[in-house]
Amino acid sequence: GKFSWPGELEKFDDFSDLTYSVAIGTAAQRKKALEADADIYIINRENVDWLVNKSGIPWKWDVLVIDELTSVKNIKSRRFKALMKIRPNVNRVIGLTGTPTGNGGYMDLFGQFKVLDMGQRLGRFIGQYRSWYFRPLATNGQIVYSYGLLPGAKEQINKKISDITISMSAVDHLDMPEKVEVTYPVYLESKERKAYEAMKGDLIIQTNGGEVTASNAGTLSGKLTQMANGAVYTDEELVVEIHKKKLDALEDILESAVGSPVMVIYWYKHDRDRIIKRLEKIGIEYDDIKSDGSIARWNKGELPVGLVHPMSAGHGLNLQEASDKMVFFSIPTSLEATQQVIARLWRQGQKSKRVTIYYLVTKDTIDEHILKSLEDKNMTQASLIEAVKAELNKEATI
Numbered sequence: 148g149k150f151s152w153p154g155e156l157e158k159f160d161d162f163s164d165l166t167y168s169v170a171i172g173t174a175a176q177r178k179k180a181l182e183a184d185a186d187i188y189i190i191n192r193e194n195v196d197w198l199v200n201k202s203g204i205p206w207k208w209d210v211l212v213i214d215e216l217t218s219v220k221n222i223k224s225r226r227f228k229a230l231m232k233i234r235p236n237v238n239r240v241i242g243l244t245g246t247p248t249g250n251g252g253y254m255d256l257f258g259q260f261k262v263l264d265m266g267q268r269l270g271r272f273i274g275q276y277r278s279w280y281f282r283p284l285a286t287n288g289q290i291v292y293s294y295g296l297l298p299g300a301k302e303q304i305n306k307k308i309s310d311i312t313i314s315m316s317a318v319d320h321l322d323m324p325e326k327v328e329v330t331y332p333v334y335l336e337s338k339e340r341k342a343y344e345a346m347k348g349d350l351i352i353q354t355n356g357g358e359v360t361a362s363n364a365g366t367l368s369g370k371l372t373q374m375a376n377g378a379v380y381t382d383e384e385l386v387v388e389i390h391k392k393k394l395d396a397l398e399d400i401l402e403s404a405v406g407s408p409v410m411v412i413y414w415y416k417h418d419r420d421r422i423i424k425r426l427e428k429i430g431i432e433y434d435d436i437k438s439d440g441s442i443a444r445w446n447k448g449e450l451p452v453g454l455v456h457p458m459s460a461g462h463g464l465n466l467q468e469a470s471d472k473m474v475f476f477s478i479p480t481s482l483e484a485t486q487q488v489i490a491r492l493w494r495q496g497q498k499s500k501r502v503t504i505y506y507l508v509t510k511d512t513i514d515e516h517i518l519k520s521l522e523d524k525n526m527t528q529a530s531l532i533e534a535v536k537a538e539l540n541k542e543a544t545i
Contacts, residue, residue, distance in 0.1 A: 156187070165186040165187055166184075166185045166186050166187070167185050167186065167187040167188070167189060168180045168181070168183045168185035168187070168188050168189070169189045169190075170188060170189065170190040170194070170198075171190075171191065174197070174202070177190070177194060177197075177198075177202070178202060178203075178204065181198070181202070181204050182204065188208065192213075192215070192218050192226060195226045195229050195230060196225040196226055196228075196229045198229070199229035199230070199232055199233055200229060200232075206233045206236050208237065209236075209237060209238045209239070210237065210238065210239045210240075210241070211230075211237045211239070211240045211241070212240075212241045212242075212243070213230075213240065213241070213242045213243065213262065214243050215243065215244055216242030216243060216244040216247065216259045216262075216263075217244050217246055217247065217255065217259065217483065219242075219258055219259060219262050220251065220255040220256075220257075220258040220259050221258060222257065222258040222261070222273060227258055227262065230262050231261070231262065231265075234262065234265055235265070240262060240263050242259060242262065242263055244259070245486065245487070245490060246482075246483045246486055246487065247259060252296070253280070253281075253296055253300070253301065253304055254277075254281065254294055256269060256304065256308070257269050257270075257273050257276045258273075260308060263311060264311065268307045268308050268311070269304070269307060269308070277294065279300075280296060280297055280300035280303065280304060281294040281295065281296060281297060281300065282294065282295055282297055283295075284529060285529055285532070292529075293529050324471070324493065324500050324501055324502050325500060325501045325502070326489075326493045326501075326502050326504065327501055327502070327503045327504070328503075328504045328506065329503060329504065329505045329506070330506050330508050330518065331396055331400070331505045331506065331507050331508065332508050332509075332510050333392035333393055333395070333396050333507060333508070333509050333510065334392065334509075334510050335390055335392060335509065335510070335511075336390075339389060339390040339392070340511075342389045342390070343374055343389055343390070343512070346370075346374055346379060346387075346389065347371070347374070347538075347539065350367065350370055350371070350539065351539055364531050364532045364535050365480075365531070367535045367539070368480055368513060368517075368531055368534060368535050371512065371513040371535065371538050371539075372414070372415075372477060372478065372480070372513055372514070372517070373415055373417070374389055374512070375478075375508075375509040375512035375513055375514045376393055376414075376415065376417075376418055376476065376477050376509075377389055377390045377391060377392065377393050377394065377421065377509075378415075378417045378418075378421060379417075380415075380417065386417045386420075388421070390509075391421075391425075392509065393476055393507045393509065394421060394422065394425045396507050397411065397422065397425070397474060397476060397507065398425060398429060400472075400474055400505055401429075401431060401451070401452065404451075404472055406451055407448075407451075407470070407471075407472070408445065408448055408450055408451055408452070408453060408469050408470035408472070409451065409452055409453075409470065409472045409473070409474060410436070410452075410453045410455055410470055410472065410473045410474070410491070410492060411433075411452055411453070411454050411455070411473075411474050411476055412455050412456075412457055412473065412474065412475045412476060412477065412479075412488055413454060413455075413456060413476045413477055414456070414457070414476075414477035414479060415477065418476055418477050419454060419456075422454065422476060423454075426452060431451050431452055432450065432451050432452070433450065433451065433452035433453070433454055434450050434452075434453065434454070435453075435454045435455075436450075436453040436454065436455050437459065441453070445469065445470070446469055447469060448469030448470070453470070455488065455491075457479050457481070457484040457485065457487065457488040458484055470492060471492060471501060471502045471503065472492075472502075472503050472505070473488075473489065473492055473502070473503070473504045473505070474504075474505045474507065475504070475505065475506045475507060476507055477507075478506060478507075478508065478514050478517045478518050478521070479517075479521075480517055480531055482520075482521060482524060485521055489504060506518055511541075512538065513534055513535065513537075513538040516533070516534035516537055516538065517531075517534055520534065
């Protein structure tokens with residue numbers, strides 16, 4: 148974001164004499180910024196394709212730094228193709244990421260390293276890379292849903308890439324605050340549990356008696372997670388509320404925070420709507436941490452509650468100035484999104500000695516399985532299928 152990079156540059160005396168130009172805004176504004184005279188040009192990844200293919204500006208940069216290198220892991224994406232097009236004109240590429248093997252594990256490394264070394268280390272084609280190091284895990288006829296590493300493959304890959312890879316654990320190198328993760332269980336009352344089980348029953352009927360496949364696992368886990376959060380979209384896009392237990396838990400946490408800023412992570416639009424309704428009822432000021440204004444207010448400590456969707460605040464935002472508490476109202480089914488959003492608070496520059504992360508977990512629901520997968524750093528398609536199966540095949544205990 149335009150907030151973080153110029154701000155970071157100014158923190159280092161060694162680089163304080165370097166000039167920079169930030170290419171954001173309309174196409175005309177971006178063009179002007181790229182044609183200006185500067186040492187460093189900063190552009191967001193969404194505009195990489197535009198820069199290479201549509202801006203009409205001849206490529207003039209000999210060093211390329213890619214923040215969040217995982218954003219080029221998809222070799223079918225326009226962004227990846229655009230970077231590969233200009234890659235031969237660049238002398239040095241530096242990629243930065245805290246999660247090189249996010250949800251996709253080692254398979255994700257192929258695209259990232261191809262941008263770095265044009266395929267020197269892990270091969271020029273994904274098919275090659277796959278056949279050298281992986282074997283199919285979950286399949287459906289000809290379609291392979293997930294791959295597992297062959298024995299010894301991890302060590303081979305690590306060795307191949309070791310000469311251009313440096314791994315620095317923030318905990319080893321920076322003065323990091325302590326991270327305390329708290330599972331905050333909520334319990335459904337029998338009436339709420341009955342409603343939950345009835346909806347779960349409908350789901351089982353809709354999916355051929357509860358057969359969980361890779362193609363429906365996402366939808367099913369979505370429905371089950373929504374139900375655990377307390378509301379669910381019907382097929383007509385209406386919202387049906389099942390319980391308010393997570394809202395009560397959130398209120399409890401906010402009460403004990405006594406006005407010090409708390410970041411609240413939601414996943415579904417109805418999570419956000421219901422949270423806002425509750426905050427208005429108890430008179431607590433809030434805002435979405437999105438716009439420059441809301442980010443500034445948040446970092447000054449003026450917002451008691453900052454609402455964040457993990458996919459929108461994942462990368463690059465520095466939000467650690469004034470808060471050391473985060474609540475996951477919804478447990479994300481993405482390891483990478485979860486780690487990225489936690490790193491908004493649990494990072495260097497955090498003034499507090501301790502960052503507390505609360506996970507609101509509805510007992511005896513899919514929440515428990517997802518949290519376990521996150522804790523084991525095993526949030527894969529296969530683990531999601533297992534979580535859904537475990538939840539759908541569980542006998543109701545009412």
